Amino acid sequence: MDNINKFDFSITCFEYCKNEKKLFKGLKDPETPRYLKKFLGHIKKTGSYYESLNKLISCACNAKYKILFSHMEVHRLEPTMTVQSIISWKNIIKRFITDNGRYENFLEAYLNDDKKIDNIRHVYGENVQLDSADIRQTVKLYAEMNILANALINEGDKNRAFIATSKRCSYLCELYIRFARTKGYDIYISGTYRKIYHLWKLLDVNDDIFYNKSLSYILKKLNQIIKDETLNLTEEIASSDSETGSVGSNENSTSHNVNKEFRSIFKEI
Structure with a gap:
């Protein structure tokens, strides 16, 4: 896959x-298997770039828009990726659950949820190394953040700007904006969705004060999210424990509570 020309690949997906x-109409059919929907969704998205x-x-090329496009400037921004260490899951959770007993109950409820374990493997590896501090990931600067950093902030340009990308902004992009x-x-975007991705990269801007303050702003918001979600789950665990005598005695109920209250936040951080 690394040797495939990305432009040709997009053309192939578009033609497919x-x-x-008829096959792609099945994406909206509830009878279509989930794995097939996901696969076809990736094909459709890749083909959409060429489209x-x-x-x-x-x-x-339309004469109607000749004047508009004749005044347009095109600037190519190189993609930015960095390999960096990530904080262990245990380290993050223990900042908000300091009592060892409560932490162990929280960990047990989390590990008993198959969906959460599948998600966490994307961050902490197949062996789910929740206490490892040696895991490294390749983080990427999102397109809208690349534009924001290099075309606006580093240039000190505070004129009205509309940033349009192929999809809505993620939650971390929204926070930064x-x-x-x-x-x-004065920045405008086409829309947002409240998803947090663990491979998101913070912008490197020339203004150190701006950089530090933006980092503090985002961390404050994320810490509040984690605090609220860990509190919700620990309260559910305590409630389940008082009703059944132990957290593990009603696995289905605990799993339901995890899915309901936790909302996959640690899949994404």
Whole structure:
């Protein structure tokens, strides 16, 4: 896969979607297996890059938009990726649950949830090394953050700006944009969704004060999320324990509570 030309790959996926329209209609069918929906969704998304490029070229070639496109400047921004260590899951949780007994109950409830374990493997490996401090991940600077850093913040440009990307902004991007607005940046985006991704990279900007304050702002919001969610789950565990005599005696109920209250926050941090 590493040797495949990404442009050609997008064209192939686009052609496949165009030729197999009936198959892709099944994405909305509840009878379609989940794994097939996920696979076809990836194919559709990859093909959409070439489709979007075609639409942009067609629009630019339209005489109606000649004046608009003749005044457009194109700047290429290189993608930014960094390999860095991540904080252990145990370290994070113990900041909010300091009592060892409560922590062990919390850990047991978490480990008994198969869905959560599957999700956490993306962050802490197949062996679920929740107490390891030696795990490294490749984090990536999101497209909207790349534009924000290099075209606006590093240039000190506080004029009105609309950042359009192929999908809505993630929660961490939204938080950063909120902070930038408090510093006078007039930024607009097409939409957001409240998902947190563990491979998100913080912007490297020239202004050290701006960098440090933005980091503090985001960490404060994330800490509050973790605090609220750990509190919700520990209260559910305590309630279950008082009713049944032990956390583990009603595994299905505990698993349900975890799914209901925890909302996959540690999949994403």
